[in-house]
Amino acid sequence: MGKEESPQISRRTTRLSSCSTPSLKAPVEASKATNKLQSSSVDDLVFHGECISLDELINSFPGRQTKILELINLLGPLDSPLVPTFLYGGASTGKTSIILQMFKHLTRPFIYSSCITCYNPRILFESILNQLLLHRKNESNGYLSAKRCEKPSDFVNLLREALSTLVDSLKGNPGKLSSKKSSSQVNGRMVYLIFDNLEVVREWDKSFSILPLLFNLYDILKMPELGLIFISRTSLDTFQSDTGYVEPFPVYFPDYTEDDLRLIFMKNQANPKLYSSFLDLVLRPFCRITRRIDELSTAFLPLFKKYCEPLGDLGAVPNEDMKRKLFSHLQPFISLSLNETSSVSFQPLLKPSANKDRTLRKNTTKKLGAFETLDEIDFHMSTSAKYLLISAFLASRNPATLDASLFDSTGGSDNRKRKRKGSERSMEQKETKEQELLMKGPGTFPLERLLAIFQCITSVAEYLHDDEEPQNAGLEAEGSASGLMSDILLQLSSLCSANFITKGGSCPLEGSTRYRSTISEDMALKIARSLKFPLSKYLYRR
Template identity: 65%
Template sequence: MGKEETPQIPRRTTRSSSSSNPILESTKPKTLKPLTLKDLVFEESQNSITLDNIFSAFPCRKNQILELIRFLGPLNSPLLPLVVYGGPCTGKTSILLQIFRHLKRPFIYSSCRTCYSPRVLFESILNQLLLHRRFSVNGYSSVKRCEKPLDFVNFVKEAFVGVLDKLKENSEKLMSNEVINGRMMYLIIDNLELVREWDKSSQILHFLFKLYDILNMPEVGLIFISSTSPDTYCLNAGYFEHVPVVFPDYTEDELLQIFFKSQENSKIYSSFLGVVQRPFSRITKRLNELSTAFSPLYKKYCEPLTEVGVVPNEDIKRRLFSHIQPHLGPSLNEIFRVSCQPCLEGEMNAEKTRLKKSTWKLEAHQNDIDCHMSISAKYLLVSAFLASRNPATLDASLFDSTGGSDNRKRKRKNSVTSMEKKETAEQEQLMKGPGTFPLERLLAIFQCITSVAEIDLDEEQVDNNSLIGQTGDGGLMSDVLLQLSSLCNANFISKGPSCPLEGSIRYRSTVSEELALKVARSLKFPLSKYLYRR
């Protein structure tokens, strides 16, 4: 890992992950040591880690670390089920596992990313609890075959009883307390949001949320980790309330602190961050994506430097900037492509689910919408929605040179009959569903609404243009076109065949009014004022 990268704390290799990889297994000796209670604590717990180590390894997360420690409570205290939630790469998993390493408490960890079905999840939990290793000798089989929640409950209760007895015995032997602390056992289930993808009827989610009541074992602590808020699960209650622990997204300042930490030449790194931080964090605030983008760029940035530890003056900074400048555009495009895709898909999935499950709460999308879709992509989505819903004939009156939406006054000027005709045509168009539009119309609306926007889109463009190399409108347009293509890929805008008369491609917005209003609200853009209603 280069100095400039986000410090990585090695993740604990769980028994489920290490034992399910046949390639790794085949390279291991055939006779593996049987697993013992010690395998239930963080593998590196032998090397103690203090709370201060965790604070300094994870800047800007002191509150969350302390909150988690407080909820976990003193040794052997029961734990109300927790839901640790926050956007991707906000440190939920790493921090929780490091806390367990610090506390040396026994736990099992299964991620719904690697455990991709109820069966795999249940079996992974049972394998760990029953200290069972899947490897070549046992044909990589699990300790139990378990598909149904009911079977799982019976097996898991029995397994927990067995482990808890052993922990009790262990805690009575003072010697072994050095490695394993306490008589509580914790079950951590990570990436809970992914269960929704393989559990369309939410049965498993219901079951998992009820597990605390079903088990009714105060010595078992349950912790769920999710990248969406508990509200998004919207299961009708009926189970013990889970305690939320929020990991908010990092702000730009916090990202700076995290990146800045432990740099050899902080002066150079600081001037590098001054160049890249703002434009990149507009596209994504994910630490891993930024870290991946910054790492090669920083190497490039430092190339012209001949001395180590040089303090850069304005002249050096200018030289370094012009050296790195040609690489910024491609890197920004790359990070946009990488970060936008899952994000837009996430929104699309959330939207699809909403349509299927009308009982889901509105807040279900909140986190998804607030994800790091760039401001201009959001404006583009809103522009496409307007182009699809409003008759083209009204564009001129809705969007004057000031981007104004003072359409009522103008409409009154029309004669009553022509208004009636227009309204009938428009009603017909509404009946047909969202209309199609050419690219020019989309861009015209985009330009109008962004010209009156409250936000500093201009600033964003200026920044980007200056970075992409003073490409002026060309740079901006290529950015918008890139975003349009991402919105099309994510099916927020559908691309039709080219119109036989015009010869150009026509587009159509596919988002619901509710979603469009939500996006508009996040931009503080008064969408309803621009929306034609009869």
């Protein structure tokens, strides 16, 4: 086929037709197919296939009905202007999937660009222009873009020209009705630009000029037919610029709740009752570590195979006796999977001293009797997360001015050396300060202070356990600063999601986010006992 006969196929048509083998037909038939594709090129800006209903859209995303209806109200009726919208939330919360399926429901034309695949400004600009100009890179055009664009000023001019041409085409071609229900038509003359993974732009060399440009596109172009939708994993507070911009309308996607995750994982299960009994065992402990669907799916797949091993028939409905048998079979593998999910390997299970450690722990439990739960916590948490939680507790309870003296090279200060016999007046002042402290609650601290305390106490813990028996081999593997610091930000995010640590506002002087520990002193002491960490030596008593 010559260059003059090469069809201009849009991105969505290319994805649909790329799976099929190109057929070798007569040039006349190829020419007819080319003319057909060219005449319907405007319709390729929407999803092909049968349009989904609103009920199908809501049922596809359990727990997101409120957000779906909110976004539909923001988009408004056909051809209504849209204020720039900013969707943000954690990973795997349904932001991108929901907005794309909404356009499949509404059958409105849109342009999608991911800032991960479009990893610099030139590729991002050219990707948007190629889709607006209905241009596809192929061998006939040398895999070149329709327009070469590197400067933001050129992008604005080319974007205005391409949008004007496309809007005129949409006005002249409102969509052709088809007898087949599976075909889609373009609804309206609004064109929506979707920028996904916008937080990646902050790492670009020219991010200081690209971000204000993208946020100000609506005001620069002044085209009511243009709608801008930004998708990011971080909030608007993380996008700072010296030039300033009009902030788009924010829409927050929270993490899925435990009930939402259950509904998601129960969809399309061959044996719902069997899988429901499996979720009763694994969903709650895993939700304390992560609520990302991709991570949970990766962890649940091998666990469910282990859970079904004692069953001869996978279609059987387990009774209470069978559930207890399945739980006993699965229980040893849950802890391993929990540690793998939290990116911390549980080394004692892999060492020969595991049996000795288990026997010692059993004997200790017998000696404690009724107080056996004092040194144990009733939920699973990795070693690095425990030390991070202790660090946050100390940062909230201790004054920042005493960090240098409390976390010195001697392994903490001795409170007994600092005690002096005070007068009645000093004792009254001390009681007054303690009451004020109790009324104020735990203080806030920046991330830098948390990391510094975390590094100090983990290095001290490694020193304290350096001469002990291999029963603390897990601490040797996890206690080093290099091993624990590698995953510190992920652990902090998990603790914030579990409400062990809360994230406060940014300090106007420091310009960084501040955190606050929400656990009680009893909980902190219980966690410290599980690590055999001397928390009282590092806790400042007024």
